[in-house]
Amino acid sequence: MEFEKVIRERKSTRLFSSKEVEQDKIDQILEAGRIAPTAKNAQPFRIYVVKSKEGIKKIDKGTICRYKAPLVFIVCADREKAFRKQEYSSYEMDASIVTTHMMLEATNIGLDNIWIGLFDEKIIKEEFDIPDNYNVVSLLPVGYKSKLCPPNPFHNKRKKIEELVEYK
DSSP: OOHHHHHHHOOBOSOBOSOOOOHHHHHHHHHHHHTSOOGGGOOOEEEEEEOSHHHHHHHHHHOSOOTTOSEEEEEEEETTTSOEETTEEOHHHHHHHHHHHHHHHHHHTTOEEOOBOOSOHHHHHHHTTOOTTEEEEEEEEEEOBOTTOOOOTTTTOOOOHHHHOOOO
16 A cells, blocks of 8 residues: 555544454564664564453453454553663653554554553553563554444544644
8 A cells, every 4th residue: 555545544443343363464563563763773662462362351451442353462662771861761752653653554454453542551561461661652453444333533634734833
């Protein structure tokens, strides 16, 4: 898919079908995350792939926003391994770039997705035995959109460029 089409067609899907995501597509999404840029190329992220029934039950303990997706990526970053200066750590920015790459690749290969920020990090970390030095930055449910999924009425509502950009 052309990049312009990918960035315009990616939507937040809030109801997935039960169709399993093929392993080759999972691998493509993971590769897109792997090659994402990070500050100082520190690559402080870790991605957990959740697709087993047990894993999905654990995800559901930590969020109400899985929307029946059969696959969820947990994107984390190590605060200690990320680029740091004074009080700042790039871990959140790095993991956000990784998640964005993964979302766009999922769209590119015909999969629907939604970035989830509404989750209980403590529960997710406990359920998946995520080390203390890692922060969970995003959950990324991925799959095929259900035929019953309503369109998002806000998807195409965008501010005018003049409201968002200033030239100096």
